[in-house]
Amino acid sequence: MSKHQPSGVLQWLSLFLLMSLFGVSHGEVGTAGQYSPPYLPTACYGNTPAQFPSSNLFAAAGEGIWDNGASCGRQYLVRCISASVPKTCIPGETIQIRIVDRAATSLSRPSSNGATIVLSTTAFSTIANASANSINIEYSQ
Numbered sequence: 001m002s003k004h005q006p007s008g009v010l011q012w013l014s015l016f017l018l019m020s021l022f023g024v025s026h027g028e029v030g031t032a033g034q035y036s037p038p039y040l041p042t043a044c045y046g047n048t049p050a051q052f053p054s055s056n057l058f059a060a061a062g063e064g065i066w067d068n069g070a071s072c073g074r075q076y077l078v079r080c081i082s083a084s085v086p087k088t089c090i091p092g093e094t095i096q097i098r099i100v101d102r103a104a105t106s107l108s109r110p111s112s113n114g115a116t117i118v119l120s121t122t123a124f125s126t127i128a129n130a131s132a133n134s135i136n137i138e139y140s141q
């Protein structure tokens, strides 16, 4: 009467394939906050409006990845893994962001102190509930 469940081996294989596809095994774990406009000027490119990707997926680097300014223009893949409030992360969403500023000196202040990376409101709300101040992330360059 009841249908057979897929075998355990198949489930593990699918999980492994999914994890490889999304690069889960290569990321580092950190935290992310968000910051809102005004975004100009930035520590990386001053008042140049063209520095922002048209997707508005950009971020300010925390001190840990700022790298004395070498992080300017770097691209990171970021996904939300957890937060203090359950269901804050939007499942299955990974964004690619560009570093344009330094969180320690950004004109508009980050929603949380000491974050690894501070996301634009568009970037943050793509991977998590926009009303959160801080989320745990996995990121890779």
Ligand SMILES: *[C@@H]1O[C@H](CO)[C@@H](O)[C@H](O)[C@H]1NC(C)=O
Residues within 6 Å of the ligand: 085, 087, 129, 130, 131, 132
């Ligand atoms: C986002 O979080 C707020 C505050 O915790 C909550 O009231 C709201 O329902 C959440 N929104 C979604 C879409 O989960």
